[in-house]
Amino acid sequence: MTPEAPEASGAGHPAGLFITFEGGDGVGKTTQSALLEEWLAARGRTVVRTREPGGSEVGVLIRDIVLHHRGEVTPRAEALLYAADRAHHIETVVRPALERGDVVIQDRYLDSSVAYQGAGRVLGREEVRDLSLWATGHLLPDLTVLLDLDPSAARKRLDADDKPFDRLESEQSAFHDSVRTEYLALADAEPDRFLVLDASRVAADLATDIQGRVQSILDADAADGAVGSAD
Numbered sequence: 001m002t003p004e005a006p007e008a009s010g011a012g013h014p015a016g017l018f019i020t021f022e023g024g025d026g027v028g029k030t031t032q033s034a035l036l037e038e039w040l041a042a043r044g045r046t047v048v049r050t051r052e053p054g055g056s057e058v059g060v061l062i063r064d065i066v067l068h069h070r071g072e073v074t075p076r077a078e079a080l081l082y083a084a085d086r087a088h089h090i091e092t093v094v095r096p097a098l099e100r101g102d103v104v105i106q107d108r109y110l111d112s113s114v115a116y117q118g119a120g121r122v123l124g125r126e127e128v129r130d131l132s133l134w135a136t137g138h139l140l141p142d143l144t145v146l147l148d149l150d151p152s153a154a155r156k157r158l159d160a161d162d163k164p165f166d167r168l169e170s171e172q173s174a175f176h177d178s179v180r181t182e183y184l185a186l187a188d189a190e191p192d193r194f195l196v197l198d199a200s201r202v203a204a205d206l207a208t209d210i211q212g213r214v215q216s217i218l219d220a221d222a223a224d225g226a227v228g229s230a231d
């Protein structure tokens with residue numbers, strides 16, 4: 001069997017844009033996703049804001065197991081649960097939105113699995129990535145924003161929220177250090193896809209940097225469209 005090549009989202013649905021936010025727990029992904037949604041909507045784009053795990057009805061059930069089950073979930077079972085959530089979510093929510101030409105802003109995607117299950121649970125980068133690529137028909141984001149923060153600083157933010165920790169948040173600091181190291185290695189390996197930002201900066205400044213990068217992708221798409229239509 002010949003392996004399929006990973007597909008940047010633009011290849012299968014020219015008008016859509018697939019943007020993912022990644023980083024450890026408590027780094028500010030939700031805030032930045034919301035600010036980007038607002039910015040794009042003000043520019044007339046239809047935005048679908050979603051997340052993994054839990055971006056579909058089936059996903060909500062899977063999210064409950066992976067984050068809140070009180071007994072053991074073995075590492076391979078955990079990886080498969082995230083992959084199952086992803087497979088269903090991409091097919092039923094994300095691909096249809098991209099095919100309509102919408103912008104999909106997604107909190108976490110396959111890089112979370114590579115960092116948390118591949119490095120944190122030590123299942124291995126390649127196998128976990130291949131599992132997600134198989135699950136999604138090889139869909140890669142056009143842009144992945146990595147919000148990088150020292151896990152001890154992120155932990156202070158989570159403590160301040162005063163909410164009970166879920167299964168992953170409850171892991172030891174060595175786990176979260178491995179996750180962070182893996183994220184940075186992933187970004188190094190794919191510099192064109194990743195925008196890495198220091199998440200200790202002020203939220204409004206981070207938002208400006210993200211908007212700048214998204215604008216340049218939109219400009220490049222518009223220029224491609226103009227070239228295409230001149231043919």
Ligand code: TMP
Pocket residue numbers: 025051052053067082108109110112113114116117168169
């Ligand atoms: P969050 O939605 O509050 O960020 O919580 C999701 C948790 O699940 C977070 O701790 C990261 C973890 N996670 C994985 O371990 N693997 C994955 O593939 C995804 C999407 C999330």
